[in-house]
Amino acid sequence: xxxxxxxxxxxxxxxxxxxxxxxxxxxxxxxxxxxxxxxxxxxxxxxxxxxxxxxxxxxxxxxxxxxxxxxxxxxxxxxxxxxxxxxxxxxxxxxxxxxxxxxxxxxxxxxxxxxxxxxxxxxxxxxxxxxxxxxxxxxxxxxxxxxxxxxxxxxxxxxxxxxxxxxxxxxxxxxxxxxxxxxxxxxxxxxx
Amino acid sequence: xxxxxxxxxxxxxxxxxxxxxxxxxxxxxxxxxxxxxxxxxxxxxxxxxxxxxxxxxxxxxxxxxxxxxxxxxxxxxxxxxxxxxxxxxxxxxxxxxxxxxxxxxxxxxxxxxxxxxxxxxxxxxxxxxxxxxxxxxxxxxxxxxxxxxxxxxxxxxxxxxxxxxxxxxxxxxxxxxxxxxxxxxx
Numbered sequence: 001x002x003x004x005x006x007x008x009x010x011x012x013x014x015x016x017x018x019x020x021x022x023x024x025x026x027x028x029x030x031x032x033x034x035x036x037x038x039x040x041x042x043x044x045x046x047x048x049x050x051x052x053x054x055x056x057x058x059x060x061x062x063x064x065x066x067x068x069x070x071x072x073x074x075x076x077x078x079x080x081x082x083x084x085x086x087x088x089x090x091x092x093x094x095x096x097x098x099x100x101x102x103x104x105x106x107x108x109x110x111x112x113x114x115x116x117x118x119x120x121x122x123x124x125x126x127x128x129x130x131x132x133x134x135x136x137x138x139x140x141x142x143x144x145x146x147x148x149x150x151x152x153x154x155x156x157x158x159x160x161x162x163x164x165x166x167x168x169x170x171x172x173x174x175x176x177x178x179x180x181x182x183x184x185x186x187x188x189x190x191x192x
Numbered sequence: 193x194x195x196x197x198x199x200x201x202x203x204x205x206x207x208x209x210x211x212x213x214x215x216x217x218x219x220x221x222x223x224x225x226x227x228x229x230x231x232x233x234x235x236x237x238x239x240x241x242x243x244x245x246x247x248x249x250x251x252x253x254x255x256x257x258x259x260x261x262x263x264x265x266x267x268x269x270x271x272x273x274x275x276x277x278x279x280x281x282x283x284x285x286x287x288x289x290x291x292x293x294x295x296x297x298x299x300x301x302x303x304x305x306x307x308x309x310x311x312x313x314x315x316x317x318x319x320x321x322x323x324x325x326x327x328x329x330x331x332x333x334x335x336x337x338x339x340x341x342x343x344x345x346x347x348x349x350x351x352x353x354x355x356x357x358x359x360x361x362x363x364x365x366x367x368x369x370x371x372x373x374x375x376x377x378x
Contacts (some may be wrong), residue, residue, distance in 0.1 A: 007358065010357065016314045045371065048375065049317060073256070
């Protein structure tokens with residue numbers, strides 16, 4: 001079992017204690033003979049450990065550097081670092097949603113423009129039929145309008161617009177939080 | 193102060209160049225940190241040849257992972273982390289050979305008996321450190337021989353400060369027990 005004061009003694013010896021605890025330890029040391037002896041012993045131990053000198057280098061430095069250099073793989077200056085699938089998918093969710101929203105808006109705007117011009121459908125369908133497609137029973141623009149009917153610009157209220165914006169923002173924000181967390185914790189000290 | 197700042201700037205520049213693939217700049221970094229890295233792995237492994245091998249592996253790994261280094265931590269401590277892991281990996285594979293003769297001890301003025309006593313004492317201290325569990329050994333080496341703060345040790349070994357404190361306490365208590373004869377002498 002680790003004695004609380006012994007733990008503090010080590011930190012005290014290493015000058016790693018906050019001032020409030022330094023005062024606490026010094027107060028304790030005034031009366032505790034056991035801790036006084038322990039502190040003295042630990043000071044001596046540190047001195048003793050420091051008697052072991054650094055290692056005599058067995059290999060000349062130039063040779064060591066040459067050996068290391070010979071084993072380095074060539075890394076291009078602008079080498080692309082692959083990202084994890086998780087990072088890519090997190091990034092792509094909001095981007096994908098924005099692209100989808102832009103697509104729906106575009107289709108609905110184009111549909112509205114085409115729909116408002118008299119004879120436009122007939123003209124486009126006529127062009128398609130000349131190259132072999134028979135759209136007499138299938139109207140593609142009507143189909144798209146039907147498909148995105150609920151999402152058409154004319155059906156959107158400002159509430160649904162704000163709600164969609166907030167959902168996309170929240171997803172983006174959550175991705176930013178995850179990215180920030182990974183950046184601050186894992187990236188620098190990845191096990192190597 | 194300005195000298196330190198410019199040295200720091202130079203190191204940063206070398207790291208940036210090495211990150212972009214400049215092997216010469218990386219060679220400069222190896223030159224700069226070679227002794228410190230070797231010393232860490234030597235004190236953990238207790239064998240000069242294993243230390244040399246582990247240091248080489250550490251630098252090669254550092255080169256490979258250098259683009260991931262983002263200047264949030266001290267570069268030396270980042271290298272230490274790689275070096276400690278490399279040393280522990282090697283130790284798990286190979287049993288170190290004892291070679292206390294590689295240690296530089298004594299000055300010419302010391303007499304033969306003093307040198308022998310000192311040599312013997314160093315041998316015992318090294319044995320005691322090597323007898324510690326790997327986790328505590330890494331903490332004591334970084335603290336006593338490389339002067340890292342608790343925060344730096346925690347970051348280097350990816351452990352909490354509380355764990356650093358308890359491992360250090362364990363290591364010192366064990367060492368005090370193993371080296372009791374020498375502690376009584378002093």
